[in-house]
Amino acid sequence: MPLYRLHHADLTFPPADQALTRPNGLLAIGGDLRPERLLNAYRNGIFPWYDADQPILWWSPDPRLVLRLNAFRVSRKLQSLARRCPYRITLNQAFTEVIRNCGAGRTTGTWITPAMENAYCRLHETGFAHSVEVWDESTLVGGLYGVALGKMFFGESMFSRESNASKLALERLVRQLRVWEFSLIDCQVSSNHLLSLGATEIPRRKFLAEVKRLTRQAPPRKWQFDPPQPRQN
Numbered sequence: 001m002p003l004y005r006l007h008h009a010d011l012t013f014p015p016a017d018q019a020l021t022r023p024n025g026l027l028a029i030g031g032d033l034r035p036e037r038l039l040n041a042y043r044n045g046i047f048p049w050y051d052a053d054q055p056i057l058w059w060s061p062d063p064r065l066v067l068r069l070n071a072f073r074v075s076r077k078l079q080s081l082a083r084r085c086p087y088r089i090t091l092n093q094a095f096t097e098v099i100r101n102c103g104a105g106r107t108t109g110t111w112i113t114p115a116m117e118n119a120y121c122r123l124h125e126t127g128f129a130h131s132v133e134v135w136d137e138s139t140l141v142g143g144l145y146g147v148a149l150g151k152m153f154f155g156e157s158m159f160s161r162e163s164n165a166s167k168l169a170l171e172r173l174v175r176q177l178r179v180w181e182f183s184l185i186d187c188q189v190s191s192n193h194l195l196s197l198g199a200t201e202i203p204r205r206k207f208l209a210e211v212k213r214l215t216r217q218a219p220p221r222k223w224q225f226d227p228p229q230p231r232q233n
Contacts, residue, residue, distance in 0.1 A: 006031030006058070016045045016060035016208060025061030025189075032056070033119035035126055042147055042154050043215055045208045047188060052113045062204035065187040065194060067155075072174045073198035081164055082171050087142075088135040089172045091225050095124040098131040098143040102157035112157065120156070123147060130223055132169040134162075142166045144173065146185075148223075152214035153177060154186040170197070172225070180220045184210055 004014045006028050019027040027046060031037055033056065041047060041058060050057040074082070099120055103112030123129035128149065134142035142165020144158035153173075158166040177185070186207075187199050 004028040006056075008032060011037045011040050013041060013044055013046055013058065016204060017062075019060045019062070021062075025059040026057060027060050028058040029055050031058070033115055035119070035122050035128070038119060038123060038147075039128060039149065042149055043211065045204065045211050047154070048116070049111055049188075050113075051111060059188075060204060061189055063190075063201035064204055064207040065190045065199050065201050066207065066210075067174075067185040067187050067194065067197065067199040069174050069178050069183055069185070071198040071200065072171075073196070074171060078164060078167055078171060082168060085168065086136075087162075087165065087168065088137075089168060089225075090133045090135065091173075091176075092124070092130055092223055094133045094140060094143075095129065095131040095145060096121055097140050098133060098145050098159070099157070101140065101143065101159045101161070102145065104159075120145065120147075127223075132173050134165045134169050136162065142169055144169045148219065150215040150219055151180065151182045151217040152184060152186070152211060153182060155188070167197070176225055179226055182214075184214060186211075 003020065004027065008031065013028060016027060019025045033048065038048070046058050046060045048056055049059050099112065099117050103117065120129050124131070129145060129147050131145040132143055133140055141161040142159060144155065144166060146153055146155040148154070158169060160166040187194050190201060
């Protein structure tokens with residue numbers, strides 16, 4: 001299969017099933033990170049991922065790692081921590097700080113480049129990229145961010161400055177997405193951390209069918225957390 005070079009004026013992508021097998025999922029090179037291209041990529045099961053010294057690379061791996069919300073694995077420790085949560089958890093209150101911390105927290109690779117940071121901040125400004133923040137008083141100690149289209153959430157990255165802070169962010173997001181009748185989070189590529197939380201690999205063709213179905217559904221009217229419900233004694 002050829003590696004496609006994207007033209008700046010053309011926002012379309014080749015079919016995802018034409019991606020290379022080595023490296024797994026590499027589909028295209030070039031183009032730009034304007035919001036219209038990014039949204040078109042996500043609608044077609046494609047995402048950008050590249051280092052600072054590389055051109056923009058576009059991927060659609062096979063298989064694809066996903067987290068089905070009904071399969072999210074919450075340990076007893078995390079359940080207990082979520083119930084007595086010592087932190088304040090917010091939605092879309094500090095997107096720039098979250099993505100910046102996600103990039104700074106990487107021990108290898110520099111794929112959250114300044115260009116990527118700026119691009120996703122623009123997506124946030126237009127209402128498509130979202131962040132969850134975990135606060136210890138006024139200090140940001142964890143969080144995550146991703147892109148939402150219809151009833152599909154595409155996870156991008158998370159970080160922790162305190163133990164389990166990113167897991168608390170994910171647990172709170174999963175609870176809210178269930179209320180909104182989401183069913184799936186895209187996790188892109190496999191990792192032991194995400195597998196331990198219940199993520200699983202599915203064939204790309206099945207993932208693309210899910211994306212097509214879910215992104216066409218009506219999105220939430222407003223991205224905000226529901227108020228906490230009183231606990232039963």
